[in-house]
Amino acid sequence: MSMIAALRLQIFLLAIVPLLCWLAVPAVAAPPVQITFLPEATVQGETLHLRDVARITPEWRAEEWGEIALFQVPDYGSVRTYRAQTLKAYIQQQAPQEAEVAWKGAEHVRVRRDGVIIAQEDMVQVVNDFLRERLDRPEITSVSFEPGRLPQAFTVADAKWECEVVPSSSQVLSARRFTLLFRRHGRLVHKVSVSGRVRAEAEIVTARRNLDRESIVQASDLRRESRQLSRLDDPVYEASVAVGQRVVRSVRAGEVLDRSVLAAPILVQRGKPVTLEAVRGALVITASGVAQEDGGLQETIRVENRRTGKEIFGTVVSADTVRVRF
Known part of the structure; x- marks a missing residue:
């Protein structure tokens, strides 16, 4: 055998022997995917995924398997219980056929959708905030909402909500019902109606003495008192508005002076x-x-x-x- 042929044989043996050794070693099977169901889970999205209800190992398989979609999540604040066998059936329908799975963990999984509870006192506070903003006038000394029948508490997705308040009357003081429109990112998510009475007090002008029809109002005829505004139409808040005006009907002592009884002399x-x-x-x-x-x-x-x-x-x-x- 020539020297060149011997060299080629040596190179061939160096290449083929390791390959033959590798083929002779039995293949090591990939470890099974281990799915351990959790007894409880809290979710925020619209769809329940495997990652929400189970711990998945090994970690390098967790991302792929965690994306498996199962069910639509329950309403905000509510709880639903799933049997592990039911979840297993849904998972097997979507998992790779050749995958080996080891099942562990709880036999039942309680799933709760996360959210923010809007309690009855929160609804009252929303109306009070609306009233204070709408009736923010110097003459009004206090304003509050006395609720009647209130709707049940409910849950919204998170604290990033806005509420529009619509009174039943354009005259806010006489409104007996307020509709609350809860929106999230501009989309209406809940609507409730709150009934009750508006209580507001203000310093207003009253008659110090009886005022005859067609008489001209003098400063000495008037005084300021704190009164409830709920049943008043258009009271006079400043005496200067009434002084020098003509009274078109008689006004009793202590009566609130309304703009409708005043006219130019x-x-x-x-x-x-x-x-x-x-x-x-x-x-x-x-x-x-x-x-x-x-x-x-x-x-x-x-x-x-x-x-x-x-x-x-x-x-x-x-x-x-x-x-x-x-």
Whole structure:
């Protein structure tokens, strides 16, 4: 045998002998996937996965097997119990056919969906916060919500929710029901209705003495008192608003002074002569007229032009003067 042939044989033997030795060694089987069911699990998503209810080993198989989807999770705050045998059947349907699995752990798994409980006191607090924001006026000294019948507590996904409050009346003080719209990321997740009564107190103006109809209000006729606002329509909060105004109906001592009983003092009386004034730029034309009704400052009344006998409308601008158009 030549030297070259001998060298080639030696190289071949060096390569083939280790390969033959490796083939002669029995193959070592991969370790089985061990799934250990947990007795309890708390989840947050919409779907229950294997990683939520079991511990998976070896670790390098945990990520792949953990993604196996099982069931839809229960409602927020509620609990559902699953039999391990049921979970096992679902897992086997999706697991690789050749995989060997060792099953361990609890025979039943209690699954609870995580969430934030909105209790009845939370609903009342939401309404109170809404009222304080809407009725944030200097004259109002206190405001609160006295609930009637409250809905049962419920659960939302997490604390990242917003609530819109819709009162049953545009007059918030007289509202008897408030609808709470709970939203998460702009999507409505729950709606409840809360009934009750709004309690608000404010410093308002009352009559110190009896005020006769058509009398002019003086500062000495008034005083400020703290009163409940719930049943008041449009009370006067500052005495300066009422002083100098005319009372259109009688007001008893101690009665709350409402804006509806006040009017501008009469400057023009029905049947009395008035000056009709027409203005256009620098041009001013006057004529004699007769008021056909009483009128206060800036009120529109009917007047008669004495020269033509024609009845027209005009605006009271001062004592015995009515401005008309021409």
